[in-house]
Structures are given as C-alpha cells and as structure tokens.
Amino acid sequence: MTARPLTTIGFDADDTLWQNEHYYRLTEEHFTRLLADFAEGAKISERLLEAEKRNLAHYGFGIKGFTLSMIETAIEITEGKVPASVIAKILDTGRDLLSHPVETLPHVRDTLETLAGKYLLVLITKGDLFDQERKLAQSGLGDYFDAIEIVSDKTAVTYRRIFSKVGDGPERAMMVGNSLKSDIVPAIAAGSYGVFVPHELTWVLERVEEPKDAPRFRRIVHLGELHGLIDGLH
Incomplete structure (x- = not known):
C-alpha cells in the first residue's frame, strides 16, 4: 500500500x-492622531515601521514589541518632548490590543x-x-x-x-x-x-x-x- x-x-x-492586522491598523491610526501636532500621519507611520524593523531582533513579534516601538517613535518624532500623558495613552492602546475580541x-x-x-x-x-x-x-x-x-x-x-x-x-x-x-x-x-x-x-x-x-x-x-x-x- x-x-x-x-x-x-x-x-x-x-x-x-x-x-489580527485589522486591529493593528486601527491602533496605528489612533497613534498617528496622538502625534498629529508634531508630524503628518504618513511620516509617523514611516518612522514607526523603521522602529519595528529595528526592534524585531530585540522584542520579537507581537503587541508588546509594537507598543515599545510606538513609544520609541513618539520620542523620536517629538525630539524627546512627548508629553507623559501621550505616553500613557500609547500604553493604553497597547493594552487595548491585548484585549481585542477574537x-x-x-x-x-x-x-x-x-x-x-x-x-x-x-x-x-x-x-x-x-x-x-x-x-x-x-x-x-x-x-x-x-x-x-x-x-x-x-x-x-x-x-x-x-x-x-x-x-x-x-x-x-x-x-x-x-x-x-x-x-x-x-x-x-x-x-x-x-x-x-x-x-x-x-x-x-x-x-x-x-x-x-x-x-x-x-x-x-x-x-x-x-x-x-x-x-x-x-
């Protein structure tokens, strides 16, 4: 046989x-709105992608690495002037990703x-x-x-x-x-x-x-x- x-x-x-990716896209849109006073949305997304590429070797794939990349991007875009309240909102969006419906x-x-x-x-x-x-x-x-x-x-x-x-x-x-x-x-x-x-x-x-x-x-x-x-x- x-x-x-x-x-x-x-x-x-x-x-x-x-x-899955749908929720990441919604989170990224919210993130760009949080930084709208500092740069255009397309530029923010570009810098976020660069941060994600750099950080894959350190944080791996997933929401935690994505959240850290958003924080890093916010610091870079604002040249270190990002308000603590914005950092807090970024952390909130990361937590929201961890609880989105399946x-x-x-x-x-x-x-x-x-x-x-x-x-x-x-x-x-x-x-x-x-x-x-x-x-x-x-x-x-x-x-x-x-x-x-x-x-x-x-x-x-x-x-x-x-x-x-x-x-x-x-x-x-x-x-x-x-x-x-x-x-x-x-x-x-x-x-x-x-x-x-x-x-x-x-x-x-x-x-x-x-x-x-x-x-x-x-x-x-x-x-x-x-x-x-x-x-x-x-």
Missing part, C-alpha cells in the same frame, strides 16, 4: 484563522471540523505567548488541533523540527497561512506543501513574491477551498 502523501497540516493563526474568519470552523481526525492538525504561530494563548482560548478552536506551537520566528528549520516531531516529517506535511514570508516560503524550503490564503491586510514586513515556480506551492481564495485541494493530492 502506498503511503499517503499528506498526513500533517499546519495552520497559521493571525489573519488565517482570525482577524473574530474567526470565514470557513475556518467548517474546514477544521472536516480535517480533524483525518490529519494531524498543528497550530503554528509566532508572537506574544500570552496573547496567542488568549486568542486561541477565546476562538474556541483549540480542540481541533493535535499540537500547538508558539514560536519566536518561522523558518525552514522551524518547520522541519515541528513536522518531524508532530508528524511524519516535512515532506508529508502542509503549511497553510496568509504570510508568504513566514508561512509559505520557509515551509516549501523545508520540503512541505505551502498553501497561501491571501488576507486583505498584510503587514508590509511579511510581503515577498509568490514562489509560483515551486512544485509544492498552492494558492486558494479562502479556507473553504482547502479540502478540495487536499483531495487532489491523493
């Missing part, structure tokens, strides 16, 4: 299973219900540990997954390690997500299938070109198409 080509499916969380995306629950039990399902997400655990708990999706992996970054090494530990190795695994940079390209480099599910909002630091020539690259419009794609592999 020929072994099944696919036994394990990894899912990204933010903007694949539930909304809104699952279309087709998520039906898709997980269909695949659970047929395949090993693994949630693979990066970001702040407490925040990701909170969102997973509030989503009510945790029981569908055989394993949960909250990681500091997603690389080919990450996927090889997880799919070898949880499943039958990366060659018999698939990663599904909205980020080409984090979910798709490194998973394919590890030897897995990479299924790209575009989201209308994607953080600029997660954007790269689609690996269209990669034999294991797939693209679907929404998660409702995933089961049919998987059936086509068998």
Whole structure:
C-alpha cells in the first residue's frame, strides 16, 4: 500500500484563522492622531515601521514589541518632548490590543471540523505567548488541533523540527497561512506543501513574491477551498 502523501497540516493563526492586522491598523491610526501636532500621519507611520524593523531582533513579534516601538517613535518624532500623558495613552492602546475580541474568519470552523481526525492538525504561530494563548482560548478552536506551537520566528528549520516531531516529517506535511514570508516560503524550503490564503491586510514586513515556480506551492481564495485541494493530492 502506498503511503499517503499528506498526513500533517499546519495552520497559521493571525489573519488565517482570525482577524489580527485589522486591529493593528486601527491602533496605528489612533497613534498617528496622538502625534498629529508634531508630524503628518504618513511620516509617523514611516518612522514607526523603521522602529519595528529595528526592534524585531530585540522584542520579537507581537503587541508588546509594537507598543515599545510606538513609544520609541513618539520620542523620536517629538525630539524627546512627548508629553507623559501621550505616553500613557500609547500604553493604553497597547493594552487595548491585548484585549481585542477574537473574530474567526470565514470557513475556518467548517474546514477544521472536516480535517480533524483525518490529519494531524498543528497550530503554528509566532508572537506574544500570552496573547496567542488568549486568542486561541477565546476562538474556541483549540480542540481541533493535535499540537500547538508558539514560536519566536518561522523558518525552514522551524518547520522541519515541528513536522518531524508532530508528524511524519516535512515532506508529508502542509503549511497553510496568509504570510508568504513566514508561512509559505520557509515551509516549501523545508520540503512541505505551502498553501497561501491571501488576507486583505498584510503587514508590509511579511510581503515577498509568490514562489509560483515551486512544485509544492498552492494558492486558494479562502479556507473553504482547502479540502478540495487536499483531495487532489491523493
């Protein structure tokens, strides 16, 4: 009997299973309004992005690092004159991000219900540990997954390690997500299938070109198409 080509499916969380970037965008808009007396909104956003890039190596991904980057940007934009009251409001916006409601995306629950039990399902997400655990708990999706992996970054090494530990190795695994940079390209480099599910909002630091020539690259419009794609592999 020929072994099944696919036994394990990894899912990204933010903007694949539930909304996330939407809340960051709203927070950034509020942040630019707080500093409107010191610079134009586009300039503030540009400086914030630069701070985020610098700080990724220090704070990692997630809300806490984003909040610290906002504070750093406020200090830079105002040349150290930012009022303490504005810093307090920035901290408040960061706390608000940590308590935003969890809104699952279309087709998520039906898709997980269909695949659970047929395949090993693994949630693979990066970001702040407490925040990701909170969102997973509030989503009510945790029981569908055989394993949960909250990681500091997603690389080919990450996927090889997880799919070898949880499943039958990366060659018999698939990663599904909205980020080409984090979910798709490194998973394919590890030897897995990479299924790209575009989201209308994607953080600029997660954007790269689609690996269209990669034999294991797939693209679907929404998660409702995933089961049919998987059936086509068998």
